[in-house]
Amino acid sequence: MTTAPIAPAATPKRVMWPLYAAGFTTAFGAHGIAANLGGFSGDAVTSLLVLGGLLALYDGAEVLLKPVFGSLADWIGGKPVLLGGLVAFAGASALYAIADSPGWLWAARLGQGAAASAFSPSASAMVARLNPAAKRGRAFGSYGFYKSIGYTLGPLLGGVLMWAGGLRLLFTVMAVCAVAVAVWAAVTVPVVPPLPRERQTVADLARRLADRSFLAPTAALAAATAALSVGVGFLPVSGAAAGLGTPATGAAVSVLAATAAVVQPKAGRALDAGRLTTRTGLLTGLLLAAVGVAAATLPGVIGVLTAAALIGTGTGLITPLGFAALAASTPQERMGQTMGSAELGRELGDAGGPLLVAGVATLSTLTFGYLALAALLAVGPLLALARRPRTVRAAE
Secondary structure, eight states: OOOOOOGGHHHHHHHHHHHHHHHHHHHHHHHHHHHHHHOOOOOOOOOOHHHHHHHHHHHHHHHHHHHHHHHHHHOHHHHHHHHHHHHHHHHHHHHHHHOOOOHHHHHHHHHHHHHHHHHHHHHHHHHTTOOOGGGGHHHHHHHHHHHHHHHHHHHHHHHHHHHHHHHHHHHHHHHHHHHHHHHHHHHSSOOOOOOOOOOOHHHHHHHHHHHHHHHHHHHHHHHHHHHHHHHHHHHHHHHHHTTHHHHHHHHHHHHHHHHHHHHHHHHHHHTTTTTTTTHHHHHHHHHHHHHHHTTTSSSSHHHHHHHHHHHHHHHHHHHHHHHHHHHSSOOGGHHHHHHHHHHHHHHHHHHHHHHHHHHHHHHHHHHHHHHHHHHHHHHHHHHHTTOOOTTTTTTT
């Protein structure tokens, strides 16, 4: 088997579509069920503790396994891990669709999270491997766009499916979706062979992950995910407190997700064209997200919609630029490991943002919770990026 890298410049666009579909699948799998478990499945979710446990299973599996599967993709190639993860996701989804038992729901949700841990980082690593550096901004922008569509449509489509046929129908549709994407990827996506690698010790890995070229983009990605999670989870609370109805608060969350989806491809194209640098884009995105979270403290619909639009714009800027920067600073033979580790950072942001806001709000008010996260977004990652040596320009 040859170890020469794929010639990225010759990669046709049709090759990328199954990878974008894999991004949609993991987002749809995460939010389609999570957003509807509590309201439509009283037979399986009997308490808030049970609901929290089921939600934590999926995310917990991703936190633990994404770096592992990312490294496996470097070792055996991205395509086998991508296809194996999609098939496992389909199997885990079919497990509950067939068994239809509350007990099996736990196993199915854990299996879905473990499977997503395999095909998500391998898909992002293949996006990097199959595109030259000059086109990675656009590629990651498109990948993020379809992933955002999955986050946006997941709760809506999941709710419709739950209303029409319950959890069994929702899990069945997810199984069919994963199988379809797996077949599509098997036929369309080329084999991306593993590259020769020097032996890496734990100390070598620690040094590489502690390097500013990894920490700065990953911190920005984690911060963006924290802001996004807080926006999705807490803006409806602020809207309800201001007397807004469910349709209005739902529309605000849709504005957030849609804005992030629209901005990502534009940011990627601007990066590739040289109109935007990584440093400027990440700093701007962090500031916009910070101002957006702070804007949630404004009264009424103005505060909710302003926060949604700014958070969506900020996260839309950060996501493709962060991944493109990671790809630019990573050896090709370690791409999966880097993407898996970066995804771990995003998962920590996904959990840490809401926990920070909720913890501060419990001790004081939600207003101070928002302001605490806004300060962290503006100060923490901003300082890490501001101290970056100006001589390092390759990833910009």
